[in-house]
Every structure is written in C-alpha cells, then in structure tokens.
Amino acid sequence: MGEDVSSTSYTREQRQRYREKVRQDLDVFERMLTTHSFEFERQLTGMEIELNLVDSHMQPTMNNAEVLRSIADEDYQTELGQYNIELNVSPRPMPGDAALELEADLRTSLNRAEKMALEADAQIAMIGILPTIMPEHFTTQWMSANARYAALNEAIFAARGEDLFIDIEGLTGERLAMYADSIAPESACTSVQLHLQVQPHLFADHWNAAQAISGIQLAIGANSPYFFGKQLWHESRIPLFEQATDTRSVELKAQGVRPRVWFGERWITSIFDLFEENVRYFPALLPETSDEDPVALFEAGKAPRLSELRLHNGTVYRWNRPIYDIVDGKPHLRIENRVLPAGPTILDGMANSAFYYGVVKILADSDRPVWTRMSFSAAEDNFTSCARRGIDAHVYWPGFGEVSADELVLRHLLPLAHEGLAKWGVATAVRDRYLGVIEDRCRAGVNGASWQIACVNGLEEQGKDRAAALSGMLQRYLDGMHSNEPVHTWPLP
Template identity: 70%
Template sequence: MGKEVEAQSYTREERQRYREKVHQNLDVFERMLTQAHFEAERPLTGLEIELNLVDERNDPAFANAEVLEAIDDPTYQTELARFNIELNVAPRPLPGDSALSLEQHLRDSLNRAEEKAQAVGARIVPVGILPTIRPEHFEGEWISRNNRYTALNDSIFFARGEDIVIDIEGPTGERVHTFADSIAPESACTSVQLHLQVSPGDFADHWNAAQAISGPQVALAANSPFFFGRRLHAETRIELFKQATDTRPIELKNQGVRPRVFFGERWITSIFDLFEENVRYFPSLLAESTDEDPIAVLDSGGTPTLAELNLHNGTVYRWNRPIYDIADGKPHVRVENRVLPAGPTILDVLANAAFYYGVVHQLVREDRPVWTRLSFAAARANFDAAARGGLESRIYWPGLGEVGADELVLRHLLPMAAKGLADWGVAPSVRDRYLEVIEGRCVTGQNGATWQTETVARLEERGADRAEALRQMLGRYVELMHSNEPVHTWELP
C-alpha cells in the first residue's frame, strides 16, 4: 500500500497549503539532483506482490485484517480491498545466485502465510484479476480500514462528479459495461511491482528502456482474462485499472485531459521531467502536509523527505513510476515497473523479473538506444495491443517491423536478456532457470491468460456454466500454483 494518511477529507485551506508544499518540494528536488549525493553504488532490485484472498468456494474472502493479524509479519500489508494483501521484499543486489535463495524465501514465506490464512478461513492466490469476483461482492463493506483508501475513493469521485463507467470488450464479443459508485473495481487489479535503484543521471535511460519493453512484458505475463464473469482482454487489468481510477468525466476526456493511469507522452531526459509533469498536470487527491521545511533541511546538510511530493507522486499511476526515497539517511531514486500481473507461481514471477532486469540492463548499454528508433506512440500502441492480445499480439520493433510477441521475444529480446544478466554478474544457473521459463511460454504459447481461458472453455464444454467453470478453474489454479511448476507446463483438464 502507499503511505497511510491521517485524514479522510481535507479543507480548502489544507489543499492550498499542500499544493504550495508540493511545489516547494519539487524545487528542492531539482536542487538535490545537482547538489546532493544519491546512493547508487550498487544497483539494488526490489519486489512487491499483491495477493488475493479466497474462501472455500473460491469466492473473494473479505478478511484481510484477520489474515494479517494471523500472519503477524510486517512484510505483509493491507491493500485497497478487504480481499487483498501485499507482500513486500527487501531490496537486494541481483548478481550471483541470490535470486535462487530469494525464490526459496518467497515460497517459504507464502507457505507460512497460507497456513495462517487457512486458520481463519482464507487462502492466498496471486493472480492478475480474481476470476470469481462479481458485482455483488462490492455491495457490502469491501474497502480496507485505512484512511488512505477512503480518502482516495472520496477524492476521485469528488473530482469526477459522477459514477465511473467500466466498458471493456473481449475478442469474442463478451463485454462488461457497467457503472461504479466507488473505486471498488480497481481492487480487482493485483500486480507485481519491480524496483530498480539507479543513479539520477542514469534514470532517464532506464525509464525509457522500461517503457519500450512494457508491451513485450505484458504479452509474456498476461494473467487477467476474466472480469465479472466475462472473457475480456488477455491482461484486462491494464484497461480496468485505467477506467476504475479515472477522475475525468467525458467532457474532460474530450479536451485531452490526461488520465491518472498514465503511460506517458514522450521519452525523457531526466527523472525531473516525470515529477514535474506529475505536479503540472495532475490535481492532488490526498492533501496531507508535514511540518518539514525541506529548504532548511537541505541547507543544513540533511536529507529532506519531500513527503508531499512523494504523496502526490503515489496518486499518479504511471506504468513505470519514478520513486524518490531515503535509506540509512541517504537519498536514492528508483524505477518502479508496474505493468506485470501477480502470479501464477513464484517461479513465473521471478522469471518475469529476470527477463525485465536483463533486457533493461542491455538496452541502456546499446550504442543506439531503441528509444531513438522507436516512436513513443509506437511503444504505447505496443503496450495496448499486448494487453488486449497477450502472446497472440503483434508488436512493432525497430529493424524487425511488426512481429508476433512470441517471435520478438525468442529472436531478439531473450538473447538480450541473457546477455544483460551475464553482464550484470548473474550466475548462469539463475539465467538458465528463469529465462527457460520465458522461452517455454513462447514455444508453447501458454501463459496464465491462455491457460485460464482454455481451462474455462473446456469445463464449459463439459456442461459447467460460466460461474461454476471459473470456480473450478481457480481451484485447479491454486493447486498448480503451490507446485511452483511454471504455468507453461500446466496441463489442461
């Protein structure tokens, strides 16, 4: 979750003071980029995994408070809805074989958490959208008991002034068209967030590289084909998240006002570009101010928290988000990659991470970077196409033209990922284990989205209605998830 806030609503005076503090923070951050020493000696990686809770019928279990109390581990935190929790992984260097120990640590941690969750009547499921979620599940007390979430919900609807429209159509004509009087549908979207700590001077290249490969990432990892019982996009989470947090009524959309879920508009030359755009284009949703004088802190040799700027930044949902943070008294910046869905297995999650880190590492070292040959509009079109079609999507890439996502990965990006990881000092055993998973998905044509879709289709052919087919599919998904065998090896019923 983002940083908790004290209030659920704000006065006009509080909002005005907050805006002034955000602008002051931005000015101080600009000074820091030229004057301060940022921690960047070792590029650290980090990981967050959002998780769903289900009951014995594979319906959402609205019990995150009880589950978190039972787990009693600070690495597990609350999320937007009462059927969501989040697992946070401490930053660590990537070289060597540390990823293998991380994989075992995550499996052990989730096994312990699962045992505790079952004791209070819930099970833990990492999946992009919980397939069994239905509109009636949001009719009761669905939101987590945190001021931040209530304040976000109220601020979004105050800014919008009317109900949110959710309108998504799948490849076979199945469609969800509904209205929401809260941001509840956003809680259906659970993701994996990958963090990469870099120097401020290297940030722009890493962000540009992350943007360029967002489409292939989504195509490979798609795991969200069902929402409200309908088969929609391969990675429906992308469009659903965009619509469910939209503060713009139709008139503002027609004027070209930017959405809060924002791919961006251009390649950047500095991390400051992104923070400055966030302040310039997006009104505040939360307005919590601190007593910190960041100018005085910086002038005295300290490191300002820039709390207001960070709070605002956390309510602009870029798919690759800039992060400013402090660790051990030293400032650092990170690229937070937010395009991936949760699941299916920890092995799949770490394979997705290895692919991302390897490709980005290699792209930023090319003599002629891909973002100098790929238009930003094409990168955005790749991202949208990949979300709709997954592994079956076609993606434009400089030098190759428009190719299938699987072909692009096998012919071009997978060798690049292997070289990038090798250059980073990652052990061959790690590269082989995780990149073979990526190769397997491309060769078999099976990722989480295709497995879910085909499993439901086969169950329906045997007489199950859609609701029952989704429950049975999710039950099988949970079973296979615990095996930690990669999704491309999962058998169909």
Template identity: 60%
Template sequence: MGEDVDRREFSRADRTRYRVKVRRGLDAFERMLREAHFEFERPMTGLEIELNLVDERFEPAMRNAEALAAIADPAFQTELGQWNLEINLAPRQLSGHGASTFESDVRASLNAAEEKARAVGTRQVMIGILPTLRQEHMSGRALSGNPRYALLNEQILAARGEDLHLAIDGRERLRATSDTIVPEAACTSTQFHLQVSPEQFPAMWNAAQAVAGVQIAVGANSPFLFGKELWAETRVALFEQATDTRSEELKAQGVRPRVWFGERWITSIFDLFEENVRYFPSLLPICSTEDPVDVLDRGDTPALAELTLHNGTIYRWNRPVYAVVRGRAHLRVENRVLPAGPTVVDILANGAFFYGLVRALSDEDRPVWTQMSFSAAEENFHACARDGIAAHVYWPGLGQVPVAELVLRRLLPLAHEGLRRWDVDTEERERLLGIIEQRCATGITGAGWQVRAFHDLFDTSSVSRDEALRRMLGQYCDHMHANQPVHTWPSAVG
C-alpha cells in the same frame, strides 16, 4: 499510496498550501539532482506481490484483517479491497544467485502465511484478477478498514463528480458502473523495483517503457472480469478506468489520466516529477511540517513528503520513486506492468526478463527509444494487453512482428546479456529465461491456461459459467502451490 492518513476533509486553503509545498519540494529535488545527493553504490532490486484471499469455495474472502492478524508478519500488509493482501520483500542484489534467494524467501513466506491464513478460513491466490469476483462484490463495504482507502475513494469520486463507468470490449463485452473505486482492487500486480543512479534513470525508464508491452504479452494472467472473458491482461483496461478522475468532458479536452503510460521519452527523472506537478491536481493535500530547502541548507536529507505523496496518486506503469533509507536518498524505477502469479518461479522469470532486458537496452549505443516513437510503445502496450502472447508489435528494424517471434529472435539474447552484465549466475539466467522461451514456444501464459481450462470445463459439461470459473480457479491454486511454470500445467479436468 502506502502511507497512513487521517485527514478526511480539505479546505481551499489546504489545497493552496499543498500546491506551494509540492512546488517547494520540486525545487529541492532539482537541487539534489544538481548537487549529487543520492546513494548508489551497487544495484539493488526489490519485489512486491499483491495477493487475493479466497474461501474454501474459491470465492472472494473479505477477511484481510483477520488473515493479517493470523499471519503476524510485517512483510504482509493490507491493500485496497478486503480480499487483498500484499507482501513486500527486502531489497537485495541481483548478482550471483540473487533470484534464487528471492524465490526461496517468497515461497517460504507464502507457505508460512498460507498455513496461518487457513486457520481463519482463507487461502491466498496469486493471479491478476480473481475469476470468481462478481459485481456484487464491488460495494463500499469491500474497502479495507484503513482510513486511507476510504479517503482515496472519496477524493477520486469527488474529483470525477460521477460514478465510474467500465467499458471493456474483448472476446466478450463488459459494461458496468460503480459508485466506489473498489473495482481497482480487482487488479493485483507484481511490482519490480530497481535502484539506479540519477544518471542511469532516464535510460532505464525509457527502456522499461519500450518493453512494457512485451512484458505484458509474455506475462498476461488476467483474462476474466465479472465472469466475462475479455483481454489477456484485462487488468490494464480495468485499472485505467477504475481510477479515472476525469469526466467525459475532461477526457474530450485531452486532460491526462491518472493511470498513465506517459507521452514522451525522458532525459531526466526530474521530467516525470515535474509533469506530476504541472498536470495533476492534488487528491490528498496533506502537508508535513518539513521545509525541504531548509533541510538541505543544514546538510540533511529531506523526505519530500508532499512530492512523494503526490507521486503516489499518479499511477504510471513505470513509476519514478524517491525514498530516504537510513538518512540517504535513493531513486528507483518501479515496474508496475505485470499481474501477480501464476507461480513464484513464473514471477521470478518475469523479473529476470525485465532486469536483463532494461540493462541491455539502456547500454546500447543507439537505444531503441531513439528509433521508435513513444506512441508506438504505447500502442504496443495496449495491443499486448488485449491480445497477449498472440499480439503483433512494432519493433525497429523488424516492423510489425509477432511478439513471440520478437522475444525468441531478438529480446531473449539481449536479456541474457543484460543479466550477464548484472553478474547473474549463468545457470540462474538460463533457468529463468528458459521459462520465458518456453512460454513463447508453447503459446501458454497464465491467461492462456485460464482460458483453456475454463473452456475445457464450460464447453464440455453442463456446469454453469460461475461454477466453471470456480473449478478452474481451484485447479489453478493447486498448480500455483506446486510452483511449476505455467507452460507445464496440464489442462483442466472436470
């Protein structure tokens, strides 16, 4: 949910009016798909990275407003927690050396922002969950100042009717409660965008769903929460629970969660927006003055404000996006699977793997999603979040297979071919996909390095658990700024 909002209380009439407007927007969207109202001349990609702010001791720094003022760059904006920022990169083509320009632009922006952020006593960290976060940081005071976050907090908790309960069983066991949605802010992600035509969208989305688990396995970077060692990508379990509007009774009835993998392969992007309207009540019933059908009738492009706002409060791991840019509508797959970090080059390697793989899989005569059940893809997703690079997954023609073996034997060649079809330079794809190959060969991801470094410090010295996590994070930050791939990082030193 990226739009500013100012309404704080909603009546029954507001919700009724909003439901009518959402359904009218869905009708307009269906008509736009039928009449080909979408721009698609060349494939464009986009990138968003969520960041954490820490102080000189690598503890969370609740100072994003000060940091933003110092950075003074419109590419940076606030996120849910006061220790969060987000950087948005302008869309660009993937072909040629597009990934390298992304890499150089992100590094230049982060380096400039880091220098300015240090002037107000903060540093930036790209990591899935900040290891030094503790439960005492989860109070309502940690929400960012923008009113939309307080409003979202109120509406989620009102819909739920009770405090949030976190229960994650990994290498250790976590049980916690929260009277705010601030734990969601612990989840910092990388989001890849891919602009597609309406005709291409279902195949691209299905392919993205099919490989979501593998993405997490090779990109996991969130093994710690509140001092506990949990899943390789604990962010998945945390995000699913921290934004859950369902009571235990509604869960038992099978009501769908707002953080949702989905339940079926699709044949049109309309399927996803129609599911949004059918299954999910409004959280923020804010109505615009636009009548989208009237806008279409006069030959203009509607913003579909209610439909897009509603879509922004349903947290699919691969989200459909409708947007209007310079008066033209376009569609995107927003891939929200991966955590932030560990380095810019690691992020770009993850992006190359994703873009190449979904292109190759979506072009196949007999696509992978016609050979496996949707539930198998979901089971892969959670197995990989739990076990990371050590996970076993189901893949058609292979059965249950170690994920590293699947990537090396089957998926990396497909990703290379997909990038070739995107016209990515040979040297570029070999460099970036070589990083994925080496992670699989060494078994080292961001999560793996964090766990190994933590135990090097905690198991062999007298430091406390919190101190070991703090020192580990300090070394992580040094490596992050060096921008060498995580599989090359040395183990921790005391």
C-alpha cells in the same frame, strides 16, 4: 500500500498550502539532482506482490485483517480490498545466486502465510484478477479499514462529480459495461511491482528502456482475462485500472486532460521530467502537508523527505513510476515497474522479473537506444495491443517491423536478457533457469491468461456454466500455483 494519511476530507486552505509545498519540494528536488549525492553503493532490486484471499468455494473472502493477524509478519500488509493482502520483499542485490535464494525465501514465506491463512478460513491466490469476483461481492463492506483508501475514494468521486463507467470489450465480443459508485473495481487489479535502484544520471535511460518493453512484458506475462464473469482482455488489469481510478468527466476526456493511470506521452531526458509533469498536470487527491522545511534541510546538507512531492507521486499511477525515497538518511532513486500481474507461480514471477531486469540493462546501456528509433506512440500501441491479445499480440520493433511478440522475444530479446543478466553478474544457472521458462513459454504459446481461457473453455464444453467453470478453473490454478511448475506445463481438463 502507499503513504498513510490522517483525513478523508480537506479544506480549500489545505489544498492551497499543499500545492505550494509540492512546488517547493519540486524546486528542491531539482537542486538535489545537480548537487546532492544519492545512495548507490550497490544496485538493489525489490519486489511487491499483491495477493487475493478466497474461501473453500473459491469465492473472495473479506477478512484480510483476520488473516494478517494470523500471519503476524510485518512483510505482509493490507491492501485496498478486504480480500487483498500484499507481500513486501526487502531490497537485495542481484549478482550470483541471489535470485535462487529469493525464490526459495518467497516460497517459504508464502507457504507459511498460506498455512496461517487457512487457520482464518482463507486461501491465498496469486493471480492478476480474481476470476470469481462478482459485483455482488461489493454490495457489503469491501474496503480495508485505512484512511488512505477512504480518502482516495472520496477524492476521485469528488473530482468526477459522477459515477465511474467501466466499459471493456473482449476479443470474443463479450463486453462489460457498468457504472460503479466506488473504486471497488480497482481492488481487483493485483500486480507485482519490480523495483530497480538507479543513479540519477542514468535514470532516463532506464525509464525509457522500461517503457519500451512494457508491452512485451504484458504479452508474455498476461494473467487477467476474466472480470465480473466476462472474458475480456488477456490483461484486463490495464483497462480496468485506467477506468476505475479515472477522475475525468466525459468533457474533460474530450479536452485531452491526462488520466491518473498513465502510460505517459514522451521519452524523457531526466527523472525531473516525470515529477514536473506530475505537478503540472495533476491536481492533488490527498493534500496532506508536513512541517518539513525542505529548503533549510537541503542547505544544511541533509536529505529532505519531500513528503508532499512523494505523496502526490503516489496518486499518479504510471506503469513505470519514478520513486524518490530516503533510507537511513540517504536519498536514492528507483523505477517501480507496475506492469505485471501477480502469478501464476513464484517461478513464473521470477522468470518475468529476470527477463525485465536483463533486457532493461542492455537497452539502457545501448549506444543507439531503441527509443531513438521508435516513436513513443508506437511503444504505447504495443502496450495496448499486448494487454488486449497477450501472447498472441503483434508489436512494432525497430529492425523487425511488425512481428509477433513471442517471435521477437525468442529471436531478439531473450539473448539481450541473457547478456544483461550476465552484466549484472547473475550466475549462469540462474539465467538458464528463469530465462528458460520464458523461452519455453513462448515456444508453447501459453501464459497465465491463455491457460485460464483454455481451462474455462474446456470446463464449459463439459457442461459447466460460466460461474462453475471459473470456480473450477481457479481450483486447478491454485493447485498449479502451489506446485511451482511453470504455467505453460499445467494440464487442462
């Protein structure tokens, strides 16, 4: 959900003070990177899963507060839309059979949450974009009651000075072109965030590796082909999130001003590069200041919270976001991978995460890193192509040239993922279970997005209109989600 704020509007003096504090935090952070000890007893991973709520007719239901009261579990929290909730998974190490235990824990947790949600007349849908969400669902109160969300909405539109324009065209020619007077469309973008704790001197290698494979993650994991009734990109979250939080006017875009949702523009040599870019390029959206004196704390040998720097970082939406955090008084660094959509099943999600962690490990440890042989723009082109075309995308990869994404995974990246997970100490049975799902998915040429499209097409061929086909598809999707059978094995109408 992000850091809480106490206000929805700010004075000029608050903004000036905030800028000063952010720059002070950045200076202290730079000193910490060279002199401070960061927590790294065990390499931990974590996960956040954003979820949707629907009624018995497969329509979004705006009652997350009631659902959360019914679930009564602090691991579940509110999200931007009243039809969204989020599940936060406690950090844990990766070796051995830990992933199997996590899969079992997630299924138990979600099954219980589903049971409690039903008592509040809601069902949980783990899917990238809820396919039945329509413009009319945002004509009444849709935003969760949280000051941070209201403040973000106010700040984005104050910066723009005009309504948002959403313009996305799909491969079949279907196009969504509309204006929005709030950030409501952003609430449709539900994702899985994968966290990886990293030592400071190894952060750049791991971030560069994560950037390099972000497109491949989308190709094999796309699960968001529909929005507002239109068939758009296979992972429509990517352009939708970029456009639904864009603080730039047309003129600022023409000047080359960076967007808040950002792939980036270069490979890095330190985590400091990313925080420094945040401070240099992006004005404050939520200029809340604390009373902390980071210099005094640092010079006393303590770890400052750097609250302003962290809050500012939370309003720059990189697909691989750097995180500085404090736990029990000890600072640590981690990468938050925000590329993947939610769903389709816990098993599919675990497979996606195993692939990510395994490949990143090997690429980051490589003596001749892939980012020294591939331009950053090529990685960004891969990202866009895979978001648009999903598992049918073609990408560029050093040593392979132009190659289909599924072929690259099968021939090259899956063996790297196996090797990387083995280096983490992950058990053979775990590697075989999760990476076997990725292999079978690529051989079948089916992921969540392609299954959704095929299902809707099948229902429309039976005479259903688009709205009925989307509802029917989502009902079948929820059946598959609860089965925990991988999406490439699901039946079609």
